[in-house]
Amino acid sequence: MESTKPYKIALSFPGNLEYVSPVRKFISEILIRRSFSEKFAYRSEVIVDEICTNAICYGCKSSNAIIHFTCFIHEDRIEFEIKDEGGKSEDLNRLKVAVDDPKERQKSTLSPFKEMEKECLGLEIVKMLSEKIDLDIDENNVTTIRIERKCKAVDNL
Amino acid sequence: MLSQIELQYEDIKDKSNAKIIRFVGDLDATNVEKVVEKVFSLLNSGIVNIVADFERLRYVNSTGLGILLHFSKSAKEKGGCFKIVNVNENVYEIIEIIGATTLLEIYDELDEVINSL
Amino acid sequence: MEPLQIDVSKSINFPKVTVISFAGKMGFSSIKPISSTFEKEINDDNKFIVADMSKVASISSPVIGELMGCRTSLLAKEGDLVLAGCKMDVLETLNALDADKIFKIFIDVRSASNYYYWEFHGQRENIDLSFPSDLSFVPPVRAFIRRIAKQKRYNNKDAFRIETIVDEICNNAVEHGANEEKDEGIGVRVTIDRDKIELSISNKTDPGKVEALKKMSKYLTKPKTSLKETRGHGLALVKMLANDFQIDSSESGTCVKITKLREE
Numbered sequence: 001m002e003s004t005k006p007y008k009i010a011l012s013f014p015g016n017l018e019y020v021s022p023v024r025k026f027i028s029e030i031l032i033r034r035s036f037s038e039k040f041a042y043r044s045e046v047i048v049d050e051i052c053t054n055a056i057c058y059g060c061k062s063s064n065a066i067i068h069f070t071c072f073i074h075e076d077r078i079e080f081e082i083k084d085e086g087g088k089s090e091d092l093n094r095l096k097v098a099v100d101d102p103k104e105r106q107k108s109t110l111s112p113f114k115e116m117e118k119e120c121l122g123l124e125i126v127k128m129l130s131e132k133i134d135l136d137i138d139e140n141n142v143t144t145i146r147i148e149r150k151c152k153a154v155d156n157l
Numbered sequence: 158m159l160s161q162i163e164l165q166y167e168d169i170k171d172k173s174n175a176k177i178i179r180f181v182g183d184l185d186a187t188n189v190e191k192v193v194e195k196v197f198s199l200l201n202s203g204i205v206n207i208v209a210d211f212e213r214l215r216y217v218n219s220t221g222l223g224i225l226l227h228f229s230k231s232a233k234e235k236g237g238c239f240k241i242v243n244v245n246e247n248v249y250e251i252i253e254i255i256g257a258t259t260l261l262e263i264y265d266e267l268d269e270v271i272n273s274l
Numbered sequence: 275m276e277p278l279q280i281d282v283s284k285s286i287n288f289p290k291v292t293v294i295s296f297a298g299k300m301g302f303s304s305i306k307p308i309s310s311t312f313e314k315e316i317n318d319d320n321k322f323i324v325a326d327m328s329k330v331a332s333i334s335s336p337v338i339g340e341l342m343g344c345r346t347s348l349l350a351k352e353g354d355l356v357l358a359g360c361k362m363d364v365l366e367t368l369n370a371l372d373a374d375k376i377f378k379i380f381i382d383v384r385s386a387s388n389y390y391y392w393e394f395h396g397q398r399e400n401i402d403l404s405f406p407s408d409l410s411f412v413p414p415v416r417a418f419i420r421r422i423a424k425q426k427r428y429n430n431k432d433a434f435r436i437e438t439i440v441d442e443i444c445n446n447a448v449e450h451g452a453n454e455e456k457d458e459g460i461g462v463r464v465t466i467d468r469d470k471i472e473l474s475i476s477n478k479t480d481p482g483k484v485e486a487l488k489k490m491s492k493y494l495t496k497p498k499t500s501l502k503e504t505r506g507h508g509l510a511l512v513k514m515l516a517n518d519f520q521i522d523s524s525e526s527g528t529c530v531k532i533t534k535l536r537e538e
Binding site: 007008011013015022023025029056062063 | 387410422426
């Protein structure tokens, strides 16, 4: 059992793509300062980018939509939680498929280029770079994604 | 406003329809359109062989990779090529995860890619 | 060829923005319906129009010319026509005709609407951040807020000054505030619009530091600017850089409020 509490950083920002770059760099810099390797920080930065971009593009309906992002930094792993107000049902269904069906879609007959055109590959990257990804959609469509990424030997190579 | 990316251009000796573009900074959803505009400007002006030097490209995400694949496709359609060189380890990993290493022409050395044009 | 589909809508969330969505191929035959759609919207005094191009497969040069004409009419009424969600093939055509230098092009309708509200309707945006009371978090926090200022088109000088202010206040908050272990000990709210940034930085007070804080309180009302003084320069610097500066300090906590006007 882990002996110490994780560091917690909580952020709320408007659903506007302009914020994604500052947010991902913020998290990456914090991880480097907390002595995680540059590679670990870079991979985490990619995760943050992809989940924030998805939340803004598909999970913001109202003009004042806010993205709630929380990062827990443990000694050996990090956890991200991102919450948006929920998007259209077709986007939510797409999200469910992307999260719940880890490899099947990737191995479908579509070429990677076609996949790219479908703008789905962001989550594929997230899945490849993390150990755990959970999706929760409540009755009001408020969508929460939780991601866990462990620090492994490969991150220090 | 864009995330920081700068494109620097360099002519290639004896190859009038080719140029090196050095990508400096981060390529993401906030600046892909600017990059598309600049690269298409070259392709549409007859510079159809493009060498993208990624030595100082620190970061790329799935949106950025999408346009790289499109540049490659567009350049080929125009009878040219879009070749990438000096990819750092982090960026390469993202290209690899997406499975685009076979779709993009990636080289290790600038001399090597110039000789291949 | 199937006719171009045109749909006009107004977002409940961005009521001042009219979205004209196109679907299909924007060829020569679509000029007339495009023209009459825009004419109606312009006559109805809808000045800011976003052309949603996300379902447009291709665009011909006469249509681009028509859109330029519509934009000119809107500019004459102090409005604008911007494009959103263009596919790569459409972007390539726009580029070939240099139209990408004329139209503002956004990744999606939402980004276009945000731009309009930010530039013309004084839209304010809030960013809330909380982090542990630990000095190692301050450099990323100050860089984060500097980057937001830069994203929002504040110049380098303003962004640097804002970074300095955040740095000084957060360092003080960590040094003099309660150490909440790894919880979110320091709270920062950034409110930003086209003309100014307001910062509100708060921390809880460590009961053991109340006396020291009282001694320090002289710096709050009269920050030291003499180089011989070893303490209090941070607040002096903040006071010089900020346009407005208030501190509300009590035994439960301290909240510093700063306003920094955009200078250009």
